[in-house]
Amino acid sequence: MKIKICPECESPDIILYIPQIGSYKCRNCGYIGTFVLTKDIDVKENDKSKKRNKKLEKSL
Numbered sequence: 001m002k003i004k005i006c007p008e009c010e011s012p013d014i015i016l017y018i019p020q021i022g023s024y025k026c027r028n029c030g031y032i033g034t035f036v037l038t039k040d041i042d043v044k045e046n047d048k049s050k051k052r053n054k055k056l057e058k059s060l
């Protein structure tokens with residue numbers, strides 16, 4: 001899975017600031033811009049949570 005990270009401080013704490021123009025804002029250093037970096041992360045934890053969610057749906 002790829003996540004977006006800040007090009008200034010490489011923090012993953014980055015949010016879509018102005019969706020209309022694809023501008024992002026870093027909540028760590030305050031960077032604002034359309035240019036962001038992407039980084040591959042381990043998806044094992046996400047797979048576990050998906051399975052957990054399915055079990056919850058069945059039990060409800």
Ligand SMILES: [Zn+2]
Pocket residue numbers: 006007008009010011026027028029030031
């Ligand atoms: Zn930053």
